[in-house]
Amino acid sequence: MLSARSTSTPAGDVARADVAVVGAGPIGLAVAWRCAARGLRVTVHDPAPGSGASAVAAGMLAPIAEAYFGERDLTGLLVESAARWPAFAAELTEATGVDLGYRTDGTLLVGLTADDLAEARRLWAYQRELDLPVTPLRPSELRDREPALAPRVRGGALAATDHQVDPRLLVPALRTAAERAGAVLVPGPVRALSELDAAVTVVAAGCGAAALTGLPVRPVKGQVLRLRAPGGAPPGFRHVIRGYADGEHVYLVPRTGGEVVVGATVEERRDTDVSAGAVLRLLRAAVDLVPELAEYDLIETAAGLRPGTPDNAPILGPLPGRPDVLAATGHHRHGIVLTPVTADLIADLVTTGVPDPLLAPFRPDRFTGPSGSVAADRGEPARTSEEDPWN
Ligand SMILES: Cc1cc2nc3c(=O)[nH]c(=O)nc-3n(C[C@H](O)[C@H](O)[C@H](O)COP(=O)(O)OP(=O)(O)OC[C@H]3O[C@@H](n4cnc5c(N)ncnc54)[C@H](O)[C@@H]3O)c2cc1C
Numbered sequence: 001m002l003s004a005r006s007t008s009t010p011a012g013d014v015a016r017a018d019v020a021v022v023g024a025g026p027i028g029l030a031v032a033w034r035c036a037a038r039g040l041r042v043t044v045h046d047p048a049p050g051s052g053a054s055a056v057a058a059g060m061l062a063p064i065a066e067a068y069f070g071e072r073d074l075t076g077l078l079v080e081s082a083a084r085w086p087a088f089a090a091e092l093t094e095a096t097g098v099d100l101g102y103r104t105d106g107t108l109l110v111g112l113t114a115d116d117l118a119e120a121r122r123l124w125a126y127q128r129e130l131d132l133p134v135t136p137l138r139p140s141e142l143r144d145r146e147p148a149l150a151p152r153v154r155g156g157a158l159a160a161t162d163h164q165v166d167p168r169l170l171v172p173a174l175r176t177a178a179e180r181a182g183a184v185l186v187p188g189p190v191r192a193l194s195e196l197d198a199a200v201t202v203v204a205a206g207c208g209a210a211a212l213t214g215l216p217v218r219p220v221k222g223q224v225l226r227l228r229a230p231g232g233a234p235p236g237f238r239h240v241i242r243g244y245a246d247g248e249h250v251y252l253v254p255r256t257g258g259e260v261v262v263g264a265t266v267e268e269r270r271d272t273d274v275s276a277g278a279v280l281r282l283l284r285a286a287v288d289l290v291p292e293l294a295e296y297d298l299i300e301t302a303a304g305l306r307p308g309t310p311d312n313a314p315i316l317g318p319l320p321g322r323p324d325v326l327a328a329t330g331h332h333r334h335g336i337v338l339t340p341v342t343a344d345l346i347a348d349l350v351t352t353g354v355p356d357p358l359l360a361p362f363r364p365d366r367f368t369g370p371s372g373s374v375a376a377d378r379g380e381p382a383r384t385s386e387e388d389p390w391n
Contacts, residue, residue: 002040019199022202027338033095046189059166066078082161082337086104102164106239107163234256317362
């Protein structure tokens with residue numbers, strides 16, 4: 001489709017971009033980096049880069065723990081993207097000198113009570129059916145790996161290949177890499193796609209994509225806490241710990257700098273208020289699994305809005321009837337793990353015009369009727385969220 005600096009830019013119109021990216025979250029910035037590195041002229045439009053869901057995200061790269069019933073296509077994409085993470089992280093660190101907090105200690109999946117363990121085991125059985133590497137552990141084996149786990153924890157499993165990265169380090173690094181490759185950040189919101197003058201537009205605006213495209217992307221609220229080990233020491237455990245504690249699902253993500261991210265609620269709401277009840281439930285579940293967390297400082301409570309879709313999978317590819325507008329949105333709970341594969345596949349699509357077969361299950365037109373009418377913006381101003389039936 002596009003080759004380096006090859007668009008039919010009118011003489012004298014040096015400002016026309018090959019690619020305009022809407023949204024400077026992890027997805028938009030990674031797409032911009034990949035496109036700019038191929039020699040394309042790229043602009044990235046965002047009034048507040050990095051202020052979306054990624055600002056609160058835990059950064060688990062967890063295709064195994066996140067392999068849920070009925071989501072095989074999504075699981076395949078998660079596995080594919082997670083496999084790209086080591087090279088992606090190394091390349092990004094090489095390009096920027098930034099340590100991303102990328103850690104490969106693995107993930108422990110645990111159940112506190114017999115009921116919790118029974119629920120977890122159903123999922124592990126399904127994950128093993130898919131040939132995903134989940135290794136059941138006896139309670140003694142669990143505690144050998146993580147002595148900080150509560151003695152009450154009944155059992156668990158190891159997902160050694162589920163890793164983590166720190167999104168608060170990742171997103172600024174992606175911005176630096178994109179800018180060093182030549183992408184230009186344009187501070188300001190895009191209210192209608194018709195404002196943009198580019199050969200190809202990539203809509204990577206997270207929850208903002210619905211108002212620009214009519215795609216069914218809705219906010220799914222998640223509340224998270226951040227704790228810090230006393231005296232700035234590293235947390236007393238090194239694996240990501242995910243599990244069920246008296247029916248409450250919780251994850252604990254230890255960072256090298258001493259922080260532990262505790263998350264997260266999943267709520268069909270669009271506000272970013274933090275509720276006392278959510279803090280109480282998350283803290284209780286966290287301390288049930290790892291008692292020493294009661295001694296940690298509570299340093300932050302926050303809420304973010306995941307860009308959710310009707311089938312929990314991202315929306316990747318051209319809008320129906322608009323081959324010049326590519327969606328890269330709807331990454332819901334998985335935008336961090338899916339960053340490398342999304343950036344690669346969308347940059348390939350921009351440059352070749354040919355969609356990789358991996359994109360097939362995630363096309364935007366899976367949500368349209370026979371008429372193919374996703375209401376791609378053709379110049380109208382963005383709808384307000386109240387008018388937007390999808391939001
Ligand atoms: C509590 C929580 C925990 C999470 N944990 C994980 C995790 O462990 N692992 C994982 O993989 N994912 C996780 N996620 C999901 C992940 O954060 C998102 O999927 C990811 O951030 C999506 O990236 P994005 O770039 O598409 O959108 P966002 O990060 O939301 O960024 C969108 C950007 O678009 C901009 N924008 C919006 N509208 C416009 C407009 N009209 N014009 C210009 N710019 C616009 C915004 O300002 C923002 O900067 C979590 C999310 C939450 C809320």
